[in-house]
């Protein structure tokens with residue numbers, strides 16, 4: 001089965017990346033537009049990073065800081081919780097998504113709150129908080145423009161930084177006409193943004209609590225830091241009396257001064273901006289308000305214990321690996337069927353559910369472009385490669401792939417068999433009728449022409465060059 005979003009925004013459990021990608025590329029024009037839109041963001045990232053002379057040193061520093069923090073995560077969590085509580089925040093720890101959702105609901109329920117505004121939290125997507133709260137009578141409004149667009153369409157985000165990047169402005173115009181009453185056919189981004197602003201303003205004023213994600217949490221000070229471009233996290237956390245900040249355990253940095261390293265890398269890697277428009281530090285609740293910080297594990301400790309895949313916990317969710325990935329750009333975020341798509345999602349998804357996400361590590365050309373742009377130097381393509389080996393070891397490859405690999409192994413083991421196979425292919429393939437040569441078995445030929453069969457083998461070519469020289 002493939003993994004389209006369901007009406008509640010949930011993703012299906014078992015993912016067939018190739019089948020879902022085939023549906024996305026069926027709209028050729030849109031697939032090309034998606035590819036180019038993300039490539040434009042990638043080029044902005046290149047220009048922004050090239051303008052920082054010590055960019056590579058910053059990446060080294062970030063990778064070092066993350067490795068150090070992860071090696072002492074328990075200590076830093078204790079320090080953070082102590083300092084945050086000393087500043088008047090309530091710190092809650094959740095083992096998994098169910099506990100996280102129950103804690104958030106408990107805070108709302110105890111105070112009789114039924115209207116929540118939300119901003120900037122992939123973690124709550126991971127925990128499927130929206131449907132959980134809505135089933136219990138809480139109205140949840142996502143306030144980032146892209147998030148609100150996909151929420152109105154009952155879809156999850158298709159990208160972690162650009163949640164509605166798969167939609168054209170005409171599609172958003174249609175949606176707003178239907179949902180927000182804008183004029184039919186209006187697709188001017190300025191008009192649409194203004195309509196969204198008016199609609200969200202009302203939701204902000206009505207909200208009784210605001211929930212935000214956390215980009216960084218500082219152990220030394222007990223503060224949390226949220227970065228947004230729209231200022232909506234600030235509205236959502238300061239207008240209502242109750243602010244709930246939800247974070248994964250990996251969001252910690254040891255000291256306030258470490259932030260400088262990550263803030264210089266984050267916006268440039270994400271969108272090519274020198275800095276995010278709003279970077280807000282929350283140290284304790286506002287006067288007369290409440291600040292609850294929910295710290296979630298949800299499988300992260302298990303990943304931390306894994307010597308191969310623990311580095312992927314360093315991710316600062318900038319999305320650069322998605323924007324550069326030739327597979328992501330051409331197959332769209334929904335083809336991954338996981339909350340975090342792209343190269344990093346293809347590592348995190350199988351870590352959570354290896355059988356359900358077994359196709360994701362193969363959704364990569366292993367070109368290494370993701371590792372090249374990652375600001376915290378996660379060796380993404382090596383981890384994807386490691387996942388492939390792990391899936392083979394666990395017997396999770398489909399039988400067709402196993403059979404093909406066995407056959408290829410047998411042919412490559414015996415030189416005479418390899419030569420014979422080449423001889424047959426060189427004669428047989430050009431003689432096949434097109435219908436057969438481009439049949440269902442030839443996945444390559446669905447999108448492109450096969451190269452002409454060479455007349456000589458590589459050995460013959462090599463010998464003739466050697467004899468001539």
Ligand code: SF4
Nearest residue numbers: 315316318319321374
């Ligand atoms: S893996 Fe690296 S490039 Fe990808 S989102 Fe995370 S930090 Fe950014």
